[in-house]
Amino acid sequence: MASTSPTSLLLLVLAVAVVVSDAQLQLSETFYDATCPQAASIVQQKVNAFVDADRGLAAALMRLHFHDCFVRGCDGSVLLNSTDTMLTEKEALLNKGSLRGFEQIDEIKMELECACPGVVSCADILALVARDATAKVGGISWPVFLGRIDGGASFADEVNSSLPERTDNFTQLVARFARVGLDARDMIILSGGHSIGQVHCGAFFERLYNFQGLNITDPSMDPEFAAMLKVQCPQTKPFGFMALDATNGTFDSAYYLDLLTNKGLLESDVALLSDPLGVEYAIRAVQDPMAFLNEFGWAMIKMGAIPALEPYGWRRHCAFVEPKY
Numbered sequence: 001m002a003s004t005s006p007t008s009l010l011l012l013v014l015a016v017a018v019v020v021s022d023a024q025l026q027l028s029e030t031f032y033d034a035t036c037p038q039a040a041s042i043v044q045q046k047v048n049a050f051v052d053a054d055r056g057l058a059a060a061l062m063r064l065h066f067h068d069c070f071v072r073g074c075d076g077s078v079l080l081n082s083t084d085t086m087l088t089e090k091e092a093l094l095n096k097g098s099l100r101g102f103e104q105i106d107e108i109k110m111e112l113e114c115a116c117p118g119v120v121s122c123a124d125i126l127a128l129v130a131r132d133a134t135a136k137v138g139g140i141s142w143p144v145f146l147g148r149i150d151g152g153a154s155f156a157d158e159v160n161s162s163l164p165e166r167t168d169n170f171t172q173l174v175a176r177f178a179r180v181g182l183d184a185r186d187m188i189i190l191s192g193g194h195s196i197g198q199v200h201c202g203a204f205f206e207r208l209y210n211f212q213g214l215n216i217t218d219p220s221m222d223p224e225f226a227a228m229l230k231v232q233c234p235q236t237k238p239f240g241f242m243a244l245d246a247t248n249g250t251f252d253s254a255y256y257l258d259l260l261t262n263k264g265l266l267e268s269d270v271a272l273l274s275d276p277l278g279v280e281y282a283i284r285a286v287q288d289p290m291a292f293l294n295e296f297g298w299a300m301i302k303m304g305a306i307p308a309l310e311p312y313g314w315r316r317h318c319a320f321v322e323p324k325y
Helices: 005-023 039-053 057-069 102-115 120-137 172-178 183-193 201-207 221-234 255-258 267-274 276-285 289-303
Strands: 198-201 240-243 309-313
Touching: 039 057, 039 102, 039 120, 057 102, 057 120, 057 289, 102 120, 120 172, 120 289, 172 183, 172 255, 172 267, 183 255, 183 267, 183 276, 198 201, 201 221, 201 240, 201 267, 255 267, 255 276, 267 276, 276 289
Parallel strands: none
Antiparallel strands: 198 240
16 A cells, blocks of 8 residues: 655644644744754653553543633633533533543643743643544644644633534534535545544444434444444443444544444544545545555644634643733
8 A cells, every 4th residue: 555755744734733723823833942842752652651551542632632722712621520610621511421531631731830830831732642542543744833822711601603513514523524624525524533533322323223213323334334233232231332434442544444344333424425425535545544644643633723713721730720921
């Protein structure tokens, strides 16, 4: 299989500068070189230890960055706890009970505060953690541009209208990504984040047991795959878990192979193949897995440059809002 050339990697790095410029952010790989040069190594060491202890955390830590950036921009607002006057993103229907990794982020922040008090933002920690968690389980590293400013607000009622949903069709997915400055290609590539992680069985029960309200299995689903799912996910166990792709725990392009062989789980995943662009990219990702890994890094950089809606300051504790620093 073909691999990505050094020239392609150079073009990727050059393109990153354009994205950061377009987002009107002053982000830089060297942002903490003078104030906290050990920041990236501290984060990487902690992430490696966390994932060594629980490989499933890789997907959870990556997901935090997604859920952060799609709501109010990349500002660390997904990490804030609710208060008497503010019900935060953590409590939203799409987040509560499904997001995890908050304790690990707090632990990383504590170590960074000991090394460099009041310097590294929570939003930057999420960006670094997403990269390192992905690389730890088979992905490749990408440059993380730093200098994000944390937000001071977080609202649960903004989440459901901002995040992609498991029942979205291709058009709806493109529209949701467009709202934050990402295009159809970015959407297809970032959907590959489902290469790792698990989902509650109930998330695909309609496809498995009651397709279009007809009490049948979605006829587009591979019959042997559907039979296996019914054993693993009987209707009595909607809160059981199922891996999102065939190589659960390894970040690779198997997610796209699953889609092409009718073994996708979520409606939003299967929807990628309803458009020629999605089909084209899925085939290319399977034929050239290394190209997918590189393009995923590029798309993550672009997503990570979504500007904060209301920058506030650097929070000393990621779960609370304090005076500005």
